[in-house]
Amino acid sequence: xxxxxxxxxxxxxxxxxxxxxxxxxxxxxxxxxxxxxxxxxxxxxxxxxxxxxxxxxxxxxxx
Numbered sequence: 001x002x003x004x005x006x007x008x009x010x011x012x013x014x015x016x017x018x019x020x021x022x023x024x025x026x027x028x029x030x031x032x033x034x035x036x037x038x039x040x041x042x043x044x045x046x047x048x049x050x051x052x053x054x055x056x057x058x059x060x061x062x063x
Contacts, residue, residue, distance in 0.1 A: 047055045 046058065046060045048060045
């Protein structure tokens with residue numbers, strides 16, 4: 001089992017090594033806040049009957 005090129009045993013081994021070497025050195029947190037972009041509701045709703053300002057450039061396909 002792997003995730004992003006890391007296997008589970010390698011991930012656990014690196015975590016154990018990190019816990020031993022830097023047990024009390026943690027003083028900062030990095031937070032990546034990605035705000036903006038389309039809503040998850042808007043990305044799957046083509047709105048084919050809406051005006052051209054609201055619908056996308058693609059027509060819906062027959063399903």
